[in-house]
Every structure is written in C-alpha cells, then in structure tokens.
Amino acid sequence: MQFAVVNSSVSSNLLTIIARSINEKFMLVQVLVVIFLYVNCLMILTFLKKEVFRDDTRYILFAQTLFVDSAFMVLSDLLLMGTFYKYPIHLIPCIIICTVVTILTVCTPLTLVAMCLERYVAICMPLRHAEISTSRTRFRGLLIIWSISSIIPLFTLVAYLAVIPSGVLLSTAVCGAELMLEKDWQAHARAIFFLLLFLFMIIIIAFTYIKIMIAARGASSENKKLTNKGLRTVILHAVQLLLCLMQFLNPYIEMEFWNADVMVFINVKYFNFIVFIIAPRCLSPLIYGLRDDKTYNVAHVYLCEKIMSMDSASILGGGGGVNKHIIIKQDRP
Template identity: 85%
Template sequence: MQENVMLVQVLVAVFFYVNCLMILTFLKKEAFRDDTRYILFAQTLFVDSAFMVLSDLLLMGSFYKYPIHQIPCIIMCTILNVLFVCTPLTLVAMCLERYVAICMPLRHADISTSRTRFRGLLIIWSISSIIPLFTLVAYLAVIPSGALLSYTVCSVELMLGKDWQAQARAISFQVLFLFMIIIIAFTYIKIMIAARGASSENKKLTSKGLRTVILHAVQLLLCIMQFLNPYVEMEAWKVDVMVFANVRYSNFIVFIIAPRCLSPLIYGLRDDKFFVVLRHYALCGLDSLLPAMFSKVKVRPG
C-alpha cells in the first residue's frame, strides 16, 4: 500500500507541474487573457490543481490516520466541495462557448465580452458555492457543542453524519448534474447540425468542436462518478480496512486524477496556438534558438 501512495504522489506532482506550466503560458500571452475560451481553460486548470492538492492531502491524512483540528478540516472540506462543483460547471460553460462560436459566429464577438465573462465566472462560482454552503450550515446545526474544538482524521464524509444530510446532498448533486448533462447534449446536437450544413472550410472547425464537446462530456461523466465515491468507500469500510484503502486509492486515480488530466490534453495539446506557446516555455525558449543554431552549421560535402 505504501507503494500505491508514493505512486499517487508522483502522479499528482507531474500533473500539478503540467497545470502550472499551462497557467504560466496563459498568463504570459495577452491574446489568451482576452479570449473567453482560454480564460475558462485557465480557470479549469486552477480549480483542478487546487482540487488535486487538497484531495491528496486528505488522502494522505486518511492513510496515515493523522488527526487535525475540526475547524480547518471543515474549511478544507467546504473548499473541496466548491471546487468539486466548479469543475463540471466550467466544462459546461466551455461547451456553451464552443456552441456560440460555431453556431452563432457573427454574434460571438458581441456575446463574448469582458462583462459577459465576468458575469459568467461569477455565476459559476456562485452556483458552485450553494450546495457546499448548505452542507456546511446543516453540519454546524447538528454538531454537538464543543465538537468543533476536537481533533479528527479529516474526510468529506465527516460533514455527512446524518442520513438526511447525505440524502439532501445527493439529490442536490443529481439535479445539478442532470441539468449539466442536458446542456452538454444540447450543445452537441446543435454543433452536429451545424457541422452537416457547414461548408468545406468550416468542416474542420465544427468537427473539432464536436470532439471537444465529447471529451468534456467524458470529463463530466467521470466527475459524476466521483460523486458516488464516498458511498462506495463507506460500504468498503464495512467489509475490511484494506479493502477500503484499496477502493479509495483506485477511486482517487480513476475519478480524481484522470478527469483532470483530460483538460491539458483537450486544450493544451490539441489547440495549435496554445501548444506552440506552451512548447516555447516548456523548453525555456530553446525551440526558437535551436533552428537558428542548426542553420549556422555548415555541412561539408562528401
């Protein structure tokens, strides 16, 4: 089990480094900071990085049975819940942006303004905070007096002590994710219709948009499956401690790390403009120096 934990640390470190490199690429290029698509992508990178780090801290604390004070534990779990909802909502916003860009190209510039972006980000973070704040208030309402001063092994399940709390949280997430699935399906159908009627010049753009929406749908599906993790792990806990540890480890790899690896692949590697700038900073500018160096090398005949 110790080897599994070390493997998780390596994976988290690698993807955290990649995400930080992409965030640096976004911040260095002004053209990216004025584009709604890249702004949403940067938010996804930031949210996913913070979510991976906090989830990894909870995983390590659970593995080593390290108790911490209840108050920072509750704050950490609440932030983690906000980030958990924020990622799929940002994915939905990215699908809607692709829908506007492909299906309403003449209105895209008017819709995608700085004011619209600010309102959109505000809506995303506001909706992301509703369910976690409800969970926090419900937990504080039923917690025994003096329990906030105690120490505990921190986990998200700590705030779901009562059955009605877990059921209310589950129903809220189910309704929210149902709406998100409907929106993504709507954008996919609209882009697919636009692809059929597009000219040969626009076929490539619409086809790429369809693939992007599909990949976002896969990410959303994995995020939804992650919502079931606490319930699966609780059942595993009743069986055996080692079974619980193995299930939590597998869930962390498949449903936490894997979905957050797709975002760099979708935009960081598939997007030509972003990939060129990313490669430049990843190689510390050597990509522009090497061609010039080789051009000065004289090839001797024979």
C-alpha cells in the same frame, strides 16, 4: 501452542504485505499529483505569457479549470496524507478545507459546461460570438459559476453546524469530507442536490452536442474541420464531466466494500481516487493543451526556452574558465 504461533506469523506477514501495498499506492499517487501539477503550472504560465489568451473567453475558462483543478488536487492530497498518517487536526480548519474542496469539486464540471456553451456560440452563432463574448459577459459567467458552486457546500456547512453538539468544534479529528455528514438526511439531501445538478449539466451538454452536430452537417467544406473539432471537444468534455461527477458516488461505492476483504476495499478506494479524481483533471491540459495549436505552440516554445536556459546555466556554472571564455567569445558579433 504451535498452531497459535503459526497463526500469529501468518497474520504478521499479511499485515506487512497490506502495509507495503498501501505505501506503494500512496507513493504512486504522490508521483501522479506532482506530474499533474507540473503540467498544469506549465499551462498556467503559458496562459499568462501571452496577452491574446487573456482576452479570449475560451482560454479564460481553460485557465480557471487549470487553477481550480490544481487547488483541488493540492487540498485533496493534503486530506489523503492526513488520512494515510492518521494525523488529527482541529475541526474548524478541517471544515474550511472540506468546504473549499467541495466548492472546487463542483466548479470544475460547471466550467466545463460553460466551455461547451462557448463552443456552441462560436460554431453555431459565429457572427454574434464577438458581441456575446465580452468582458462583462465573462465576469457575469464566472460569477454565476462560483455562486452555483457554493450552494451545495454552504448547505452542507450550515446543516453540519446546526446538528453538532456545542463544543465539538474545539476538538480534533482525522479530516475527511464524510466528517461533515453527521446525519443520514444530510447525506441524502446532498446526494439529491448533486443529482439535480448532474441532470442540469447533462441536458446542457446534450443540447450543445446536438446543435454543433447539426451545424457540422450543414457546414461548408472549409468550415467542416473547425466544426468537427468543436464536436470532438464537446464529446471529450462530456467524458470529463461524467468522470468528475462519478466521484460523488465514490462514498456509496466504497460503502458496499466496507465489510469485504481489506485489500479489496483498499484497491477499490485507490481505483476511485485515480480514475474519478486524478484522471478527469488531467484531461483539460490534453484537450486544450495538446489539441489546441495556440497553447501547444506557446507551451512548446516556453518549455524549450526553459530547457535551454537551464542548460546554459549549468554550462556557465560548472564548465570552467575555458568554456566560459568560449561562450562569451561566440556571443560577440
């Protein structure tokens, strides 16, 4: 009897430690998501603030990446919250959310590929860049990106609706992307499509990198800096693309640890979420926010204006009558 009491106490302590670890990891994810969304919103407002950004293909693709990544993070975090709290929802909104998340998941790497192609045209064909980069070309490019992004999610949706029994759509379940993979052949077909898409994008990235590298070797000294910067941008996009596409392997990686220790499985799942879902979507603001002079300067000025306006509002709101009088008097010519 005493041995059973000791075992019960150890088991209770272990569950408490596991629950505390999960709560800490969950709260850290929420903090990272909030920081990420704040930076993205700042970059989006920077894009909307200057008209010159809205006429440049490079910055339009950058803005699309920001929008797609922000929407993806919000929906992914909602799914994470539902899984964390074991909150069941109706299957129809769950299917819609999972389909949209998959579209956004594919849209980001395709947009990165389009950004690499834009850099290739700008560096390797500078005289034709203005001719190629027109509003009509941009519209067609965005249409192609969203069309290709919808192929795999729509296939998954149609295949799922074809195999589920009648009446299941009216039920509730804890929502997750794996919910739509009812049969093994669906998961295998989805993996093959993602693999083909991955190879297609890697070939384009490699092509643009080689072409820009050749242009960098033959560039004059005054164009050398611009060409080398474009080369580094393509390399960063390749790293970002690799991290984005690695998330497609997350279910297979986590499956290997399903029967392992509980904490090991939780740590693997947590690592995958941070490294392959959050991290690649933090790189776009760094690549085109801090490294690009135009967006950095506009974002810096906009942020300073917001801070100054907040400081002025706090002084006017809580500084008393004397401070208000001093400020009004100083503002007069």
